[in-house]
Each structure stands twice: as C-alpha cells, then as structure tokens.
C-alpha cells in the first residue's frame with residue numbers, strides 16, 4: 001500500500017468535491033481528491049453521439065438563478081442554449097391525448113382555480129422556511145410529520161389538482177409524494193427560489209442546457225486540479241485522532257489534517273469511520289434515501305413534432321416515460337425526445353430489460369407525437385439506481401420526521417470530518433448549483449480550521 005500525505009483529503013470528484021478542492025488549493029491548502037470512478041462528474045455524465053451531438057445522461061439543465069454554475073460555465077467557455085418550448089404540450093392519459101399551451105392547466109375553471117391556489121399556498125410555505133435550519137420553522141414538527149401526499153390531499157380539492165401535484169413530485173424528487181416529508185418539500189422549493197422556479201422551464205430549473213454537456217463543469221474543475229485528482233480510488237475507511245485523519249482506499253493510505261466527504265449521505269454512510277460516527281449523524285445517513293430515475297432518449301433524424309406545432313413536452317400516465325421533453329440540439333440537426341421514468345414506476349421497471357423499456361418508451365412516444373415517433377434511430381438510457389457510486393438520484397431526500405430529528409447533523413462537522421455534496425446545500429439543494437455551494441462552504445470551514 002502506497003502512503004501519501006497532504007493537508008486535506010476530499011472524497012468524491014463530483015462538482016461539490018472538485019469545487020471544494022479548487023477553493024482549498026487557491027487558498028494555498030495542499031489537497032487531494034479521491035474519486036471512486038474512472039471519471040469525474042458523479043451525477044453528471046455527458047455522451048457524444050455518432051452525429052457529434054452531445055447528450056447528458058445525468059444533470060443537464062441550468063436556471064438563470066444558478067449563478068455559480070453560470071459563472072463557472074463562462075470561465076470554462078461553455079456555451080448554453082434555451083430549452084425548446086415553442087408550441088403546445090401534450091397530456092397523454094388513458095390512451096387519449098389532449099393539448100395545452102403555457103403552464104399545465106385544467107380545462108375546467110374549478111380545477112384551474114384549485115391548481116392556482118395550491119401553487120400559491122406552496123409558494124408561501126416554501127418562502128417561509130429558514131433554509132439554514134428548517135427544523136426551527138414554527139410549524140416544523142407538524143410539517144415534518146406529514147408527507148407531501150398528505151398535504152396535497154388536505155390542500156387541493158379537485159381530482160385534477162391532486163393528480164397534477166402528485167404527478168409533479170417524482171419529476172422533482174424522483175420519489176413518490178407519499179415518501180417525502182412535507183417540511184423537506186417546502187425546504188427544497190424554498191432553496192430553489194419557489195415551486196414555480198424549480199418546476200418551470202423559461203426562467204426556471206429547466207431553462208437552458210450545455211452544448212458540450214454539463215459534465216464539462218467537473219471536467220474543467222478537474223483539469224485545473226491536475227494530478228491532485230486521483231481516479232479509481234474508493235475511500236473505504238476514515239480514522240481520526242488528535243493530530244489528524246487517515247483515509248484508506250484499496251491502494252492508498254493518506255494522512256491529512258482534515259477530510260471533506262463530498263458524497264450523498266447514503267454513500268457517506270457506507271464508509272467505515274473510526275471512531276464510529278455519532279448516532280445522530282449515522283441515523284441521518286439512513287433517513288435520506290436516494291430517489292429512483294431512469295433517463296432515456298429517443299433519437300430521430302429531425303424534431304418532426306415541431307412541424308405540427310408541438311413543443312415536445314408531454315405528461316403521460318404511462319410508466320415509461322412519465323415525462324417527455326424536447327432535448328434536440330439547438331440547431332435542430334437531429335430530434336431528441338428525452339423521457340424520465342421516476343419514483344415508483346422506475347422501481348417497477350428497473351428489473352425489466354433495456355429492450356422492454358425501449359419498446360414501452362416508443363409506444364408512449366407514438367401515443368404523444370404520432371406514428372413518426374415509432375422509428376427512432378437510437379435509444380440511450382441510464383438507470384441511476386444501478387450505479388454503484390450514485391445508487392440513485394437526483395438527490396437524497398428527507399423522509400417524514402428526519403429534518404426535525406436529525407437535521408442538525410446534516411452539515412455539522414464531526415471532529416476533523418466535514419460534509420459537502422448537494423444534499424448539504426441551502427441554495428438549489430439537489431442541483432449542481434447546490435453541489436458547488438456546498439463545496440464552497442465546506443472548503444471555507446476547513447480553511448478556517450487548518451489556519452487556526
């Protein structure tokens with residue numbers, strides 16, 4: 001076993017760990033990054049198709065309020081372009097399709113008013129959450145005791161309103177509304193600037209995409225760090241003592257003053273800690289499960305649905321996929337439909353073959369966009385729960401009771417161990433923006449500790 005020494009070890013070469021390492025190095029702190037995979041970028045993964053078009057199998061969108069992402073993109077010279085949304089959206093339910101323009105809405109005024117008041121209530125609640133400490137909200141206990149599904153049942157009165165809010169949950173969290181603490185839902189929307197911003201396209205969470213793929217953000221950060229990033233190094237054990245920490249991978253033993261664990265709580269909980277972590281911190285790692293999402297793309301010669309005035313956006317009652325976006329390149333040189341299967345449907349379909357999922361995705365696309373959708377020239381998918389070093393996405397979420405019982409353990413350092421990763425963010429938690437914010441915060445903690 002090779003031994004190394006540095007001032008700070010960062011575990012995880014996703015956006016969060018790389019951002020932390022960069023900040024440390026810029027402050028004159030000697031840091032090394034251990035990355036389990038043979039690539040950086042974690043939950044972002046870009047792939048170039050034979051026609052030269054780059055697609056993202058992980059994170060892909062950036063919002064205008066994701067300032068850290070936008071500034072890093074600018075620094076790295078990465079171009080972005082707006083998500084295509086001209087034309088009507090499709091609702092495909094019970095084998096029938098209907099159309100809508102603008103935000104998803106009901107045909108009848110009563111349901112429409114119900115959706116509007118539900119959105120306003122959720123916006124007000126999200127805006128009231130203290131993002132650094134959601135458990136201090138005056139109604140924290142009551143909100144943490146109920147699920148998002150309970151809140152929908154109590155606050156929406158029409159079938160359509162309830163359907164729409166329940167439908168939205170896996171799209172944002174990749175778990176069912178019945179699995180989420182309502183306090184977490186309010187926190188998450190609050191951290192992203194509100195329900196409308198998080199779920200919206202123009203001006204919102206799905207506003208723009210990267211020509212060269214979102215993984216380039218991490219690749220760019222890693223390039224700047226050079227040999228400080230060590231790939232294929234799975235951190236398995238962390239021991240801390242009065243003088244420092246020792247981190248072990250299969251091949252390396254690294255001695256340092258501090259360590260930043262830039263992983264989701266689920267994966268952080270799989271490392272062995274000596275001495276063992278405090279009970280609350282370990283319990284937290286058991287209460288923030290990763291969601292389930294399968295991201296799939298159907299590639300066509302051209303975005304034919306645009307001819308008929310359709311935006312390529314569709315909501316379906318099918319399992320595969322539930323939600324569809326136009327994911328074509330900006331110049332429309334080929335047509336790409338992006339589908340998401342999330343939450344319970346994803347768990348139902350995860351054991352099926354890729355071929356079965358492909359056939360189902362094509363069937364759904366034909367239902368939404370007509371027979372031309374029946375002959376894609378390519379089908380590409382990524383099932384994130386099966387990834388050993390992600391074990392799901394988009395992020396770890398809080399189950400009922402977790403924020404108020406274990407929330408204080410989310411960011412609090414344990415001796416010389418500091419926590420990063422998007423799950424610890426207070427701004428755009430769950431997104432790449434949150435990952436960068438968390439990396440900055442953890443690095444600042446460590447810089448102060450190392451200097452004192």
Ligand SMILES: Cc1cc2nc3c(=O)[nH]c(=O)nc-3n(C[C@H](O)[C@H](O)[C@H](O)COP(=O)(O)OP(=O)(O)OC[C@H]3O[C@@H](n4cnc5c(N)ncnc54)[C@H](O)[C@@H]3O)c2cc1C
Pocket residue numbers: 011012013014015016017034035036037040041042043044057058059060061062233234235236262263264267271293295384389390392393394395420421422423430431432433435
């Ligand atoms: C399908 C999908 C769609 C998404 N859509 C968007 C989107 O449109 N916009 C957006 O902003 N965000 C999106 N996200 C979320 C976004 O990708 C994540 O929030 C972000 O990438 C998390 O970064 P991170 O550094 O916190 O964690 P990760 O990216 O998970 O990085 C953790 C790193 O640690 C490594 N690792 C794990 N265990 C160990 C170990 N024991 N030792 C060493 N290394 C280890 C992993 O390999 C990984 O590289 C999406 C994610 C997915 C999967």
